[in-house]
Every structure is written in structure tokens, then in C-alpha cells.
Amino acid sequence: MWNGYVNNADRALLKVIKYSSPTSAGAECIDPDCSWVEQWVHRAGPRKEIYFEPEEVKAAIVTCGGLCPGLNDVIRQIVFTLETYGVKNIVGIPFGYRGFFEKGLKEMPLSRCLVENINLNGGSFLGVSRGGAKTSEIVDSIQARRIDMLFVLGGNGTHAGANAIHEECRKRKLKVSVVAVPKTIDNDILLMDKTFGFDTAVEEAQRAINSAYIEARSAYHGIGLVKLMGRSSGFIAMHASLSSGQVNVCLIPEVPFTLDGEFGVLRHLEHLLKTKGFCVVCVAEAAGQDLLQKSGATDASGNVIFSDIGVHMQQKIKMHFKDIGVPADVKYIDPTYMVRACRANASDAILCTVLGQNAVHGAFAGFSGITSCICNTHYVYLPITEVIKAPKRVNPNSRMWHRCLTSTGQPDFH
Numbered sequence: 038m039w040n041g042y043v044n045n046a047d048r049a050l051l052k053v054i055k056y057s058s059p060t061s062a063g064a065e066c067i068d069p070d071c072s073w074v075e076q077w078v079h080r081a082g083p084r085k086e087i088y089f090e091p092e093e094v095k096a097a098i099v100t101c102g103g104l105c106p107g108l109n110d111v112i113r114q115i116v117f118t119l120e121t122y123g124v125k126n127i128v129g130i131p132f133g134y135r136g137f138f139e140k141g142l143k144e145m146p147l148s149r150c151l152v153e154n155i156n157l158n159g160g161s162f163l164g165v166s167r168g169g170a171k172t173s174e175i176v177d178s179i180q181a182r183r184i185d186m187l188f189v190l191g192g193n194g195t196h197a198g199a200n201a202i203h204e205e206c207r208k209r210k211l212k213v214s215v216v217a218v219p220k221t222i223d224n225d226i227l228l229m230d231k232t233f234g235f236d237t238a239v240e241e242a243q244r245a246i247n248s249a250y251i252e253a254r255s256a257y258h259g260i261g262l263v264k265l266m267g268r269s270s271g272f273i274a275m276h277a278s279l280s281s282g283q284v285n286v287c288l289i290p291e292v293p294f295t296l297d298g299e300f301g302v303l304r305h306l307e308h309l310l311k312t313k314g315f316c317v318v319c320v321a322e323a324a325g326q327d328l329l330q331k332s333g334a335t336d337a338s339g340n341v342i343f344s345d346i347g348v349h350m351q352q353k354i355k356m357h358f359k360d361i362g363v364p365a366d367v368k369y370i371d372p373t374y375m376v377r378a379c380r381a382n383a384s385d386a387i388l389c390t391v392l393g394q395n396a397v398h399g400a401f402a403g404f405s406g407i408t409s410c411i412c413n414t415h416y417v418y419l420p421i422t423e424v425i426k427a428p429k430r431v432n433p434n435s436r437m438w439h440r441c442l443t444s445t446g447q448p449d450f451h
């Protein structure tokens with residue numbers, strides 16, 4: 038009876054831990070009594086019955102937001118899978134949502150032959166952009182181009198855009214399937230195990246930490262300082278600190294800290310120089326923003342541009358040790374774009390392959406307004422509306438953050 042297809046009624050369980058009490062580490066309770074409510078989500082994969090006639094389909098792919106390792110892997114797998122279904126008309130929309138309305142930007146015909154090797158490089162074969170998304174204009178363009186399936190690769194902003202496009206298509210009664218694939222090195226999208234690109238970013242970030250460690254270790258009273266990305270969450274900083282094992286202080290936006298005073302970071306650095314002779318600090322870009330003057334600036338998508346905590350800390354550390362008359366050799370590393378522009382590592386490449394293939398299966402199954410992701414190690418489709426409710430952040434009560442604290446040995450900084 039086995040036929041290899043996923044049944045439309047197949048489900049994966051969304052929450053797999055039953056917390057006995059709201060005081061359990063990382064507890065997320067569905068109600069104040071922490072009672073167990075099962076929640077099931079659609080399993081991803083190919084269906085026996087498909088909603089579109091492949092020969093008649095025009096499919097488009099667009100990549101939005103910042104760069105992320107694995108974008109090319111996903112584009113490539115979407116094209117491969119579409120061709121396997123028999124789709125002949127596949128196009129890439131250049132430079133994010135901008136490609137839908139900016140005059141002079143032409144859609145790019147895509148084929149297996151053209152995208153065969155794009156995974157060997159980082160970046161996006163189609164180009165990316167921020168800002169400028171006008172839903173009605175984008176849907177006008179989708180209508181004019183007669184697109185039936187739109188695959189949108191991006192982070193939370195892109196997902197909000199994809200959902201708006203999906204809603205507008207429904208309003209106009211267009212039979213367009215809008216399927217997203219969550220991309221972001223920040224890993225800040227709700228409900229999923231991880232977004233593609235995150236693993237690779239952590240691996241690259243670890244190299245920067247290792248360099249900081251070597252510099253600090255080799256200097257007299259060396260202090261290595263590394264600033265890592267993460268718009269509103271400290272996942273990269275926490276995971277890179279954990280994986281490297283070379284970080285003595287990890288600072289993330291979810292956990293406030295002070296620099297000065299008896300319990301401040303600077304006093305702890307003094308202690309580390311005294312006891313170890315050197316130390317390594319890893320700070321997430323959104324950490325400690327309350328210590329800085331707000332830049333007030335936003336990027337083209339309306340995202341807040343942070344004040345530079347890395348440069349601020351570098352200056353504060355130098356000044357502090359000068360003031361107390363203790364020599365300190367501060368080496369600051371900001372590997373920002375090096376972390377994002379690299380090619381996907383092996384684990385991300387596999388994740389991208391599965392998510393890209395499942396995105397196409399989801400569109401053929403007739404879904405729209407969904408995202409293709411991994412949840413509790415199972416591949417599923419989630420409604421976009423559920424994953425964009427808020428950015429995912431590190432839970433300071435989670436076991437993972439406490440593991441990080443155990444590993445660094447840092448105290449509370451207040």
C-alpha cells in the first residue's frame with residue numbers, strides 16, 4: 038500500500054515538551070496551569086494529487102532582505118524540483134521585491150542547466166534588496182506576468198510581504214500559490230528549529246572568535262572582542278560562544294548588562310586579566326543598546342539601525358584600563374559581512390535542499406501563504422501568519438542560555 042506520497046492528513050506535533058510547571062527551564066505554557074494542548078501542523082512533502090497542471094505553470098522565485106548562506110542552494114532545488122514536475126516556465130525576479138516594479142529589471146529565465154552550480158558560491162544568484170515593497174503593485178505585476186507560483190526566500194520582513202501578497206491574491210481571486218522559505222542568519226523566526234544559513238553563520242563566527250582568542254592569548258593582557266550579527270536576537274552570539282568554547286563573556290540583547298560598577302563587565306575583565314592573563318568577549322550587535330545613544334535611523338525596510346556596541350565597548354575597555362593604570366591590549370574583530378556572504382556548510386546545504394523541494398511540493402499541493410520549514414526535526418508547512426507574530430528571541434530562562442553561562446563562567450552583570 039506504500040506509495041511514497043505524503044497524505045494531506047499527515048501531521049507533525051508542534052510542541053513536544055509538556056512542562057510540569059511555568060517554573061521549568063524555558064517553559065512556554067499554553068495556559069496559566071501549563072496544561073497540555075496538542076497542536077498539529079501539516080507535514081511537508083509530495084502529494085499524490087496535485088493542484089496545478091505542470092505544463093501550464095509559470096513559477097517565479099525571489100530572494101529578499103540581506104544575504105544568507107544557502108540562498109543559491111534553495112533556488113537551485115526549487116528549479117530542479119519544478120522541472121521534475123514538468124514545469125517549463127521558471128523565472129527569477131531580480132533584486133528582491135524591487136524586481137517586480139522597478140523598470141529596467143528583467144525577469145531571468147531559469148533552468149536546471151543554468152543553476153546547476155550556483156550552490157558553489159555564496160550570495161544570491163538573483164540578487165537581494167531591502168525596502169520598496171508595495172503589495173498592490175507587486176500583485177499587479179504577478180497578474181501581468183501570469184505567475185501561478187511564487188517562491189519567496191527571506192526573513193521575517195519578507196514573510197510579512199509574502200503574506201500580504203498572498204492575501205491580495207486571494208482578494209483578487211487569483212489562483213496563485215505563494216510559498217516562502219525562511220532564510221536568515223539571525224535564526225529569529227518563530228516555531229521552527231532553525232532557519233537555513235544559521236549553522237553556517239555560527240561556524241564562520243566561530244572562526245572570528247578563534248582569531249580573537251589567538252590574538253588575546255598571544256598578547257600581554259590581551260582582550261579579544263568580537264561583534265556578531267543578530268538584529269533582535271542573540272542566537273549567533275550564543276551558539277558561536279558555545280561552539281567555540283573560547284568565550285569568557287557573551288553579551289546578548291535579551292539579557293541586560295552594565296559595563297561600569299562593581300558588577301559590571303569591565304570589573305569582570307579586570308578579574309580575568311588578573312587570574313587568566315587574557316580574555317575573549319563576544320557581543321551581539323543588538324546587545325546593550327540602552328547604554329548607547331539611539332541612532333534614530335532605519336534601513337530601507339524600516340528596520341532600526343543599531344548604534345555600534347562593538348566600537349563602544351572597544352573604547353570603553355581601552356579607557357577603563359588606561360584609567361586604572363593596568364595595561365590591556367584590545368583587539369576588536371567585526372566579521373559581520375564575512376559571516377553572511379559565505380557558501381552554505383554541509384548541514385545547511387542539506388536543509389536548503391529539503392526546504393526547497395518541499396516548497397515546490399507545497400505549491401503543487403495547492404497551499405498558499407505557507408512557509409516550508411523544519412519543526413522538531415520534521416519537515417512541515419506552517420501558516421506564515423503564525424511565524425511572523427514576533428521575532429524569535431533567546432529565552433534567558435532556557436537551558437541553552439544557562440549552558441552558555443556555564444561554559445563562559447560569566448557572572449550576572451548588574
Ligand SMILES: Nc1ncnc2c1ncn2[C@@H]1O[C@H](COP(=O)(O)OP(=O)(O)OP(=O)(O)O)[C@@H](O)[C@H]1O
Pocket residue numbers: 101102103104133134135166167168169170191192193194195196197198199201220221222223337338340
Ligand atoms: N510588514 C511588511 N509588509 C510587507 N512587506 C514587508 C514588510 N516588512 C518588510 N517587508 C518587505 O520585505 C523585504 C525584506 O524585508 P527586510 O529587509 O526586513 O528583510 P528580512 O526578510 O527580514 O530578512 P533579514 O533577515 O535579512 O533582515 C523588503 O523588501 C521589505 O520592504
Ligand SMILES: O=P(O)(O)OC[C@H]1O[C@](O)(CO)[C@@H](O)[C@@H]1O
Pocket residue numbers: 103104167192221222223266267268322336377
Ligand atoms: O545588509 P544590511 O542591511 O547591512 O543588514 C544587516 C542586518 O541583516 C542581518 O544580517 C539579517 O537580518 C542582521 O543580522 C543585520 O542586523
Ligand SMILES: [Mg+2]
Pocket residue numbers: 102192193194268
Ligand atoms: Mg528581518
